[in-house]
Amino acid sequence: MNRACIAIVDGTSARLYAYQRVDEDLPTLVEEKRLSDAGRGTKDAQFANEVVSELETIATSQGFDHVILVASPTMLAHLHTYETRLTRHGIRVDEVLRDLTRLTSPQIHDHLASLNVIEPRKRAAAAQR
Numbered sequence: 001m002n003r004a005c006i007a008i009v010d011g012t013s014a015r016l017y018a019y020q021r022v023d024e025d026l027p028t029l030v031e032e033k034r035l036s037d038a039g040r041g042t043k044d045a046q047f048a049n050e051v052v053s054e055l056e057t058i059a060t061s062q063g064f065d066h067v068i069l070v071a072s073p074t075m076l077a078h079l080h081t082y083e084t085r086l087t088r089h090g091i092r093v094d095e096v097l098r099d100l101t102r103l104t105s106p107q108i109h110d111h112l113a114s115l116n117v118i119e120p121r122k123r124a125a126a127a128q129r
Contacts, residue, residue, distance in 0.1 A: 002027065004066040004118070005059045007051060008108060009075050010101040011044050012037045014051045016058060017105070019068075019118055027119050029109045032058055048078035056085050068117060070096040070108075 003020040006029070014035040021027045033054060037047040055067055067086055069079050076095055083093050096117060100108050106121065113120040 003064055004068050005032075005055055005062070005064040006068045006112070006118075007055055007070065007079075008100050008103075009048075009051055009069065009071040009079065010099055011047070011072075011075055013101055014047075014054075015101070015105075016051075016054060017108075018058070018062065018064070028121065029105055029112075029118070031105055044075060044078045045081065048075065049082050052079060052082035052085055056089070059086065059091050060089055065090060066092045066094070068094045068096060068112075070098055070100055070112070072099045073097055 006017040006019050008015045008017070015031055016033045016035070018030045018032050019027055035051060035054060037043065058064070059067055069076060071079060076097060080095070086093050094117070096112070096115065098111070100111055103111060109118065109121045112118045
C-alpha cells in the first residue's frame with residue numbers, strides 16, 4: 001500500500017494521519033489533525049460522525065482512495081454507521097479492531113506494520129547505511 005488516510009479513534013479523541021511515500025523514502029505516517037469529543041465519550045455516535053466528516057475532507061482534498069479506521073469494537077461500530085460517506089467517493093475503507101490511542105505516532109506506525117496494514121518505517125540505523 002502506498003497511500004492511505006488512517007484514523008486512530010476512541011470515545012474521546014481521534015488522531016488522523018496521512019500515510020504516504022515522501023520522496024524516495026519508505027512511506028511515513030504524518031499526523032494531519034487531532035479531534036476531541038467535547039461530550040467526553042457520552043455521545044460516541046456524534047463524535048464518530050465528526051471523525052468521518054474530517055476523514056472525508058482530508059481524503060477527498062488530498063486524493064486518498066483508502067481509509068483505515070483503527071478503533072475499539074464499540075467505536076468502530078459507530079464509525080461504520082457513517083462509512084458510506086467515504087465509499088460514495090470511491091474510497092476503500094478497512095477496519096482494524098485495536099485501541100491504539102495511547103501510543104505515540106512511531107509506536108502506531110510500528111504496531112500497524114506488525115499487523116501488515118502498512119509498511120515498516122525507516123529506521124535511523126538503516127538510513128545511515
